[in-house]
């Protein structure tokens with residue numbers, strides 16, 4: 218009979234590396250807390266530059282879109298980098314995301330992205346998911362500085378009158 | 383149904399600029415593709431279908447929830463809730479269910495809420511609820527009826543992902559991409575349900591039969607009467623040509639048809655093609671999905687909603703709305719157009735596991751019965767049943783469809799061995 222394939226993937230991996238043991242550690246718990254690595258403290262508002270977004274889009278199109286899709290939708294066998302992705306990474310310090318991309322992506326050539334490209338990709342992904350930049354200051358490349366920012370939680374409230382009727 | 387078109391379109395894949403589905407035979411590549419003839423000896427011995435009106439066990443009628451702009455899948459804020467819509471999948475709800483659920487649950491997950499309500503337990507609601515459970519959410523289905531009593535199980539039940547799903551103009555080019563994403567995701571998810579006990583999802587060889595060369599049939603001009611106008615001018619679709627065709631976008635993963643050479647063609651017709659067709663055995667599949675839902679801790683509450691304001695007292699703050707055609711009333715979505723369809727069910731014939739189409743009637747031999755549907759018996763094409771909300775069995779129509787299959791098999795000479 219069928220059994221569920223729970224969304225292990227990178228979430229589980231990052232969890233093993235980063236999570237303190239969760240109380241009530243049912244599989245479902247990792248859903249929204251998997252990457253936060255504990256309590257979400259006060260984080261700085263995230264900033265990235267328009268140049269980074271443009272540069273990130275360029276790298277994305279060449280090195281990532283073939284698997285994650287031009288619209289970041291992913292597919293059956295590749296995680297999306299949009300809706301589910303925001304849920305998985307909300308409130309996670311950005312050094313984790315940059316670190317993951319730097320060490321694991323692109324899947325066929327991990328570890329080949331220079332730090333400025335990784336930062337640009339993070340900026341592009343943030344921008345694509347509706348994050349706004351506090352200033353036009355570029356997103357830093359250094360892990361210690363990135364750790365001060367968290368992946369913004371999505372805006373839970375859509376506009377009162379939703380999109381097309 | 384438009385399976386003929388569907389595979390015509392799949393043959394057209396790769397032909398640059400082949401936008402008209404009926405144009406494939408005119409192009410050399412497509413002719414070459416069509417030229418592949420089934421390998422001699424691969425047509426199995428076929429047991430005749432016992433299609434007689436006195437064998438009818440059940441006649442089911444259903445209204446396809448058709449929206450000219452395509453299914454409604456946006457997010458809105460109503461009665462203090464975040465409402466993710468997932469309804470209006472026309473004649474493609476079974477086929478696109480998992481892909482549509484994947485998109486809808488993504489919107490729900492992005493709110494970071496842990497608990498979601500799903501309204502409706504047809505194929506769209508149930509797959510949305512399962513997808514939400516798999517994403518780690520707590521799910522309660524609120525519904526008037528469970529799957530076996532919904533419109534969903536009054537369908538034909540096969541892979542028809544772009545059957546009356548939208549009008550090309552009204553849906554626009556963006557929807558074509560969303561459609562492709564849904565169709566690919568669904569197809570891959572269904573593969574996970576193949577080969578299980580009870581065959582919830584299965585394949586049948588589908589024989590498309592014709593007395594005239596299929597080219598001619600496929601080239602038959604779409605009945606268009608300029609005097610009738612179109613959706614833009616009249617507010618209702620007026621011809622088959624307005625309905626969207628997207629199948630060629632996924633022809634790389636959908637098995638193509640093959641021709642049956644004269645000596646191999648067991649049917650008393652001049653022309654036959656064979657295409658592997660994915661089918662849904664409603665009984666086995668429906669039970670499996672409900673079982674999975676309960677096993678994973680999902681809850682079901684029987685409840686009917688009357689107006690969007692009724693959502694206010696739900697404990698969940700996120701709602702995935704999957705009411706199918708009923709959205710016309712309960713969500714007051716007057717853009718939904720009913721497209722009536724009817725299927726007749728004869729006793730199962732496990733000795734004859736195949737499907738066929740002839741003169742506008744389709745037959746699929748399934749584990750829960752032999753399904754016969756007149757999908758285009760009056761030459762109306764995609765306009766068949768459009769605007770008709772008579773959700774009541776029409777025995778004469780059922781007998782006419784069965785008669786087409788019956789007539790075919792009175793002339794059928796089963797080969798020996």
Ligand SMILES: Cc1cc2nc3c(=O)[nH]c(=O)nc-3n(C[C@H](O)[C@H](O)[C@H](O)COP(=O)(O)OP(=O)(O)OC[C@H]3O[C@@H](n4cnc5c(N)ncnc54)[C@H](O)[C@@H]3O)c2cc1C
Pocket residue numbers: 443444445446447468469470471472473474475476477478501502503504505506507524525526527528529532533534535536537538539540541542543685686687688704705706707708709712721722723724725
């Ligand atoms: C003749 C025919 C053949 C078809 N063949 C195919 C095919 O071969 N392949 C394919 O992919 N598709 C096919 N379809 C299309 C497919 O059946 C539909 O797209 C699909 O069933 C829609 O499912 P749904 O879950 O949205 O709606 P439904 O099955 O109508 O489910 C709606 C659910 O919402 C609940 N509900 C509704 N209103 C309320 C309310 N006010 N309060 C509480 N609960 C409510 C209902 O009880 C039900 O549980 C066919 C359709 C027809 C008519």
